[in-house]
Amino acid sequence: MKKASILMIVGPLFLMGLYIFPLWKIMLGAPQYPDPLGLNIHISGLKGVSEFDIQNIDGLNHYIGMQTLPKVEDMWEFGTFPMIIGIMVTIGVCIGVLGYFNKVSYKWFIGWFALMSFMGILGMYDFNQWLMDYGTNLDPNAIMKLTNADGTPMTYKPPLLGHVKMLNFDVTSLPASGAWLMFVGMMLTLTAGFLGWKNAKKQKNIAL
Amino acid sequence: MLVSCGQQNQSSNGALSSSAAEKVYVAPGEQDEYYAFLSGGYSGNLTVYGLPSGRMFKEIPVFSQFPTSGYGYSEETKPMLNTSHGFVPWDDAHHPDISQTNGELDGRWIFINGNNTPRIARINLSTFETEEIIEVPNSAGNHSSSFITENTEYVVAGTRFSVPIPQRDMPINEYKSNFKGSLSFISVDPEHGHMDLKFQLLMPGFNYDLSHPGRGKSHGWFFFTTYNTEEAHTLQEVNASQNDKDFIAAVNWKKIEEYVNNGGGTKMPANYAHNVYDEGTHTATTTMKKEVLTVDPLKVPGAVYFLPTPKSPHGCDVDPTGQYIIGNGKLSADLTVHSFDKMIAAIEGEKFDGEAYGIPILKFEDVLAGQVKSGGLGPLHTEFDGKGNAYTTFFISSEVVKWELGTWEVIDRKPTYYSVGHLMIPGGNSRKPFGKYVVAMNKITKDRYLPTGPEMEHSAQIYDISGDKMELIYDFPTHGEPHYAAGCPAELLAPKSQKIYRLDENKHPYAVTSPTGSKVVREGNEVHVYMSTIRSHFTPDNIEGIKVGDKVYFHITNHEQDFDVPHGFAMIGQNTSELLIMPGQTKTSVWEPKQVGVWPFYCTDFCSALHQEMQGYVRVSPANSNIELSWSLGE
Numbered sequence: 001m002k003k004a005s006i007l008m009i010v011g012p013l014f015l016m017g018l019y020i021f022p023l024w025k026i027m028l029g030a031p032q033y034p035d036p037l038g039l040n041i042h043i044s045g046l047k048g049v050s051e052f053d054i055q056n057i058d059g060l061n062h063y064i065g066m067q068t069l070p071k072v073e074d075m076w077e078f079g080t081f082p083m084i085i086g087i088m089v090t091i092g093v094c095i096g097v098l099g100y101f102n103k104v105s106y107k108w109f110i111g112w113f114a115l116m117s118f119m120g121i122l123g124m125y126d127f128n129q130w131l132m133d134y135g136t137n138l139d140p141n142a143i144m145k146l147t148n149a150d151g152t153p154m155t156y157k158p159p160l161l162g163h164v165k166m167l168n169f170d171v172t173s174l175p176a177s178g179a180w181l182m183f184v185g186m187m188l189t190l191t192a193g194f195l196g197w198k199n200a201k202k203q204k205n206i207a208l
Numbered sequence: 209m210l211v212s213c214g215q216q217n218q219s220s221n222g223a224l225s226s227s228a229a230e231k232v233y234v235a236p237g238e239q240d241e242y243y244a245f246l247s248g249g250y251s252g253n254l255t256v257y258g259l260p261s262g263r264m265f266k267e268i269p270v271f272s273q274f275p276t277s278g279y280g281y282s283e284e285t286k287p288m289l290n291t292s293h294g295f296v297p298w299d300d301a302h303h304p305d306i307s308q309t310n311g312e313l314d315g316r317w318i319f320i321n322g323n324n325t326p327r328i329a330r331i332n333l334s335t336f337e338t339e340e341i342i343e344v345p346n347s348a349g350n351h352s353s354s355f356i357t358e359n360t361e362y363v364v365a366g367t368r369f370s371v372p373i374p375q376r377d378m379p380i381n382e383y384k385s386n387f388k389g390s391l392s393f394i395s396v397d398p399e400h401g402h403m404d405l406k407f408q409l410l411m412p413g414f415n416y417d418l419s420h421p422g423r424g425k426s427h428g429w430f431f432f433t434t435y436n437t438e439e440a441h442t443l444q445e446v447n448a449s450q451n452d453k454d455f456i457a458a459v460n461w462k463k464i465e466e467y468v469n470n471g472g473g474t475k476m477p478a479n480y481a482h483n484v485y486d487e488g489t490h491t492a493t494t495t496m497k498k499e500v501l502t503v504d505p506l507k508v509p510g511a512v513y514f515l516p517t518p519k520s521p522h523g524c525d526v527d528p529t530g531q532y533i534i535g536n537g538k539l540s541a542d543l544t545v546h547s548f549d550k551m552i553a554a555i556e557g558e559k560f561d562g563e564a565y566g567i568p569i570l571k572f573e574d575v576l577a578g579q580v581k582s583g584g585l586g587p588l589h590t591e592f593d594g595k596g597n598a599y600t601t602f603f604i605s606s607e608v609v610k611w612e613l614g615t616w617e618v619i620d621r622k623p624t625y626y627s628v629g630h631l632m633i634p635g636g637n638s639r640k641p642f643g644k645y646v647v648a649m650n651k652i653t654k655d656r657y658l659p660t661g662p663e664m665e666h667s668a669q670i671y672d673i674s675g676d677k678m679e680l681i682y683d684f685p686t687h688g689e690p691h692y693a694a695g696c697p698a699e700l701l702a703p704k705s706q707k708i709y710r711l712d713e714n715k716h717p718y719a720v721t722s723p724t725g726s727k728v729v730r731e732g733n734e735v736h737v738y739m740s741t742i743r744s745h746f747t748p749d750n751i752e753g754i755k756v757g758d759k760v761y762f763h764i765t766n767h768e769q770d771f772d773v774p775h776g777f778a779m780i781g782q783n784t785s786e787l788l789i790m791p792g793q794t795k796t797s798v799w800e801p802k803q804v805g806v807w808p809f810y811c812t813d814f815c816s817a818l819h820q821e822m823q824g825y826v827r828v829s830p831a832n833s834n835i836e837l838s839w840s841l842g843e
Contacts, residue, residue, distance in 0.1 A: 035771075052708075052769035059743055059770070063817065143818060 001106070004195035005099035007188045008109050012092025014185025018043050018085055021178035024127070025049070026158050028057065029170045040176060041127075043081035045072040065142025066156060067134060077126065088116055092189065099196065106196020113189045120182075128160050228681040231672055234261040239702070242634050242695050244647060245304045245318055246668070248272075249689030252299045254320055254331065259634070259645050259695065260670055262684030270329045270338045271299030271322045275785035279338075282787055283761065283796035284716075285485070287492040291325050291343045292479045300324045303354055303418075303692040306333075307401075311358035311423050311639030315700035317401050319354040319363045326350030328365055328394055330401050332487075334706045339485045342403045345478040345500050346373045346390040346410075352419040352432050352524075355637060356396070362461065363403065364421075365392040366432050370413035370439075373502075374476065383441035385565075387413035390502075391432060393461055402484065407468045407501045409459065409512070412565040413439050415448070416457070418523055418589075423639050424530030426548045428462035431533050433517065433524040437564070449539060453572065454521055455514040455564070456535050458551060463511040464503055472508070473501040488715040490794050506566045513555060514564055516572040517544050523589035523630075527598065527613055528639050532577055536587035536600065543587050543600060545616065547577035578616040582609050588629060589692075591636040593643025593673055601628040601648060608648055608671065610678055622678045624669050627651040633673070634695030642697060646671045646678070649690040656683060666690060707771040709792030716794035718763030723747040728839045735760045735837070741775040741789065742767040743816040745841065746809070749824030753837030756801055756830055762787075762809075765794040775822070776812025786812045801828040 022040035027049070029036035037057050038049025046069055048054040058068045072078045092112050098104040135157025146154040146167070156166055163172045175183070234240055240258030243265075248255055252272030256265045273280030273289070280289050280297050289297050299322030307317045317339075318331045326344035331337065344350055344365040352366030370387040372378055378386065388410045395406040414434040422429035437454045440447030467473070478500040485492040505512040517535035521544070525534045533546040554574040561571040586604030593599070597619065600609050606627055610620040628650050634642040648671065653664040665685035671678040711721055720726050720738045726747045729736045735758050740747045746764075754760055766775050768791035778786035779799045787795045801807065811822035829835045 056770045059768075 001102065001196060001199045002100060004106060004109065004192045004199060005096050007192035007195065008096030008099055009093050011185045011188030011192060012089045012096070012112070014181045014188065015085055015089050017181030018178040019082065021181060022047070022176040023178045024173065025176040026171065026173045030168045039069070042178070043078070043085060045078045046070065063143045064146065064156060065139030067137065075130070081123070084119065088119070096192070106193050106200055109189055109196055110193035113186060113193055116186055116189070124160065131157050131160065228679065232260040232262065232670065232682040234258065234263070239698060241698055242642070242645070243698055243701055244632065244634070244693050244695040245306075246649065246686055246690040246693040247301045247304050247320060248687055249302065249691050250300055251688030252301050252322070253688065254301065254304055254318070255687050256336070259647065260682065262668070262670060262682050264687070266336060267687065268331060268336055268338065270320055270331065271301055271327065271341070273297040273785070276788065278785050278787040278795060278797065281785040281797070283798060284491040287494040288338060288341055288483045288485060290481045290483055290494040291327070292345070292481060292496070293325060296325045299327060302351065304694040305354055305356050305363070305637055306694045306696055307360040307396075308356060308358050308638055309360070311427070313635050313638055313640070313696045313700060315696055318694060319356060321350045321353035321365060323350050323368070326365060326367070328354045328363055328403065330403060332401070333701055334704050335487070336705070337485070339487070340401070340403055341483045342394060342405065343480040343482070344392050344405065345480040346371070346408060347392060352416045355419050355421055357421045357430070357461070358423045358427050358639065360396045360398070362393045362395055362406070364419055364430060365394060366416035366419050367391070368415050368417065370415065373410060380441050383413060384439040385413070387439070389414055389416050391416060391459065393464070405480075405497070405500055407464060407473055407503050409464065409503050409505055411457065411505060411512070412567070414455070417521070420524050420526045420637060422526055422530050422548065423528065426526065426530035428460060430459045430461050431524050431526060432457040432459065433521040433535055435520040449520055453516040453518045455569070456517045456521065456524055456533060456546065458513045458515055460511045464508050467508045467511070468501060468503065473503045475499050476502045488713060490709070490714070490716045510555070512567050513551070514567055514569040515546050515551065515575050516561070516569060517546070518542075523587070525590040527592050528594055528641055532613060534590045534598065536590065538586050538588060538603065540587065541583060541585055543580040543582065543590070545577045545579065546575045550577065551575045580611050580616045580618065582611070582618055584609055584621070589631055591631050591633040591646065592641050593633060594635070594641040595643055599631060599633070599646050599673070601631045603627055603629065608646065608678065610673070620677045622671060622680060624648045624650055625656050625667055625683065626654055630692040632693035632695055634697065637694070644672070644674050646673050647693060647695070649686065649693065651689070653685070657685060708769050709790055711767060711769060711792040714765065714792055714794060716763075716765070718796060719765045719794040721765065723767070726839070728837055730837050733758050737762045739764045740767050741765070741777070741811065743773070744811075744818035744822040746811075746822065746824050747841045748839035749841050751825070751839045752827040753835045754801060754826055754828050755833055756804060756828060758801060760799045760801065760826070761796055762799065763794060763796045764789055766791050768792070773815060774813050775815050777809060778812045779809045779826070780807045788813060801826070804828050804830055
């Protein structure tokens with residue numbers, strides 16, 4: 001249980017990476033942008049991959065009537081997410097410490113993992129909703145109104161994950177370093193839960 | 209069978225050889241290995257080409273007004289062309305040279321001379337923009353210029369024409385012993401590159417034709433070829449070609465620098481312009497300088513010597529080791545090579561062969577390293593490959609001749625098309641030439657390209673010199689009359705090439721860094737329009753309250769921060785050019801409306817899908833009208 005608890009302490013700490021590294025990255029490449037424009041999505045706000053990418057993405061998007069990219073103050077998420085991550089790290093580390101002193105069982109570890117996973121899915125859902133709004137809520141006075149082959153208005157929602165061709169742009173959306181750190185951290189807590197469970201089973205066998 | 213085998217062998221040495229086309233082919237999207245900067249001669253500008261493709265990338269305006277970008281037309285760049293003769297919007301640009309550190313190209317700046325109204329320009333190789341032009345007083349025909357020493361300590365400006373110094377009203381036929389030739393040493397600030405005329409050597413009244421700095425062991429010396437040591441003043445074609453030998457003037461500039469630093473030299477009244485472009489304010493300013501420090505060479509013993517050189521030498525080139533000084537007698541068939549070591553030994557042994565105006569003349573035989581007996585006609589210029597070989601152009605016999613330093617043996621010769629002047633090997637004027645290509649610049653084009661009337665662009669030839677024999681691999685037309693060129697590896701410049709000007713660093717006094725700052729201000733009959741541009745509109749785009757007789761200044765700031773997205777601005781009836789404003793930059797254009805009406809302006813650079821819509825109107829009312837000044841966008 002000691003080994004499991006140490007993993008449970010270390011795992012949530014990996015989430016701290018989200019304060020520095022981006023969670024998600026969306027790249028927009030086109031022939032006239034051989035150096036692709038890019039957007040790093042941090043839990044606390046958006047940043048261009050290169051310094052002026054946000055200005056240049058907004059400049060392009062106004063032709064098709066997309067909103068400008070949100071500033072920190074435009075979205076409650078950028079205030080809330082860092083708090084949630086902080087709380088979850090604190091709770092996770094506390095559970096690990098308590099586990100180390102055998103005050104709580106491994107089930108708490110799995111519980112933390114489940115809660116974090118649930119919140120992660122909610123986060124992804126929220127992110128997707130925003131992408132949807134960003135890509136479809138277009139200015140009716142937009143300069144260019146493009147339609148699909150079937151006559152429906154074209155939308156510009158970037159993919160949640162993966163690549164899509166959008167007009168002349170190749171849009172790729174992938175988890176970034178912060179997300180990978182979170183993933184590693186969460187896997188550690190899952191392992192902690194697993195080790196705790198094995199340990200508990202062994203104890204039970206010994207007891208029998 | 210034997211025959212076919214033999215043929216097969218012949219064609220299959222092929223893995224190593226490739227066709228000329230393959231050697232110059234740079235596939236679409238791929239980039240050249242070298243930058244080549246060719247002077248434009250009478251275009252007054254500098255053109256940038258790629259090697260080996262021969263593709264022209266850019267024309268950099270230097271001494272000439274350039275309507276393409278508004279250089280010399282915009283209020284910010286007009287001061288660049290100020291001189292003591294007033295606004296001179298043209299020159300004859302000859303010899304570019306790239307800055308060096310420890311004798312190797314450092315790729316910070318390129319310098320070029322204006323020959324006609326003597327000037328030296330410095331161009332920043334991050335922005336490829338002319339940043340500074342200094343006029344050279346007491347000089348005329350700034351030809352033996354703008355070569356630089358191996359740590360860019362100095363850029364020189366030697367006069368081609370000797371003239372009365374100071375200028376005065378006097379009979380021309382009293383030229384002899386009254387005219388003087390000035391050799392100007394312009395110091396270069398190691399950090400900012402700013403130029404300052406440190407001293408001017410007042411030499412006998414010969415014509416100072418070309419020059420090159422010493423390097424390595426001869427660092428600290430500068431060598432100038434002369435012609436007209438006869439000091440003829442008329443029909444020089446004949447009268448300046450009588451002496452069998454003219455001179456190479458060897459100048460120990462370190463010695464003179466020391467003399468000057470210790471308070472030597474004579475201050476002389478002068479009047480010359482120093483024009484500096486400030487990248488922060490995007491604006492050039494002119495300072496008129498009133499004084500120049502002159503040095504009489506006789507006051508600094510041991511600073512100047514004459515090396516006799518046959519026969520009206522033109523080119524004066526120093527090899528990468530600094531040992532050999534090549535003087536090409538343009539009326540001779542042979543090349544004369546002087547030895548720096550022998551020169552020093554002769555000076556120390558005081559083996560003089562008389563003097564000219566008190567300057568010691570060394571004995572020809574004492575300084576001669578060797579002669580290249582080439583059989584060509586009219587040798588002009590020599591460059592080096594860094595592997596012990598030299599390449600000399602022969603103007604009259606139209607060829608490039610490769611020969612070996614030390615043995616003076618001719619190794620190879622190839623024709624040029626036609627009447628070649630200078631040639632260039634990247635890094636040619638440095639300790640480290642990049643001896644892969646040589647570019648020959650010709651004066652006559654004849655049948656090389658499709659005819660385009662009596663005037664043809666000049667042609668340049670690229671030779672592959674990586675093997676024992678030179679191979680002509682390409683020729684291409686050039687713009688203007690390229691004299692010399694400078695070249696360097698692309699990797700030296702491409703990574704630090706500037707892509708935009710940062711809007712947040714724009715210190716132009718009339719810049720608007722946010723569209724909300726746009727405004728129109730009247731000051732008497734001057735109206736200042738603070739305008740911003742971004743794809744695809746001007747702010748403001750409707751202006752009213754302008755009156756006939758007003759002087760309207762459009763100060764336009766480009767708000768793009770994206771590489772290669774300039775916006776243009778042109779106003780109908782303007783007596784100047786359009787503007788081309790780079791991202792983050794501010795430029796000003798003046799318009800003096802003479803007729804009432806509603807007059808359009810528009811963007812001249814296709815900037816976006818809605819470029820054509822990027823336009824606006826100015827309403828011009830009669831001079832006595834009382835219409836209020838107003839401006840708007842989107843109303």
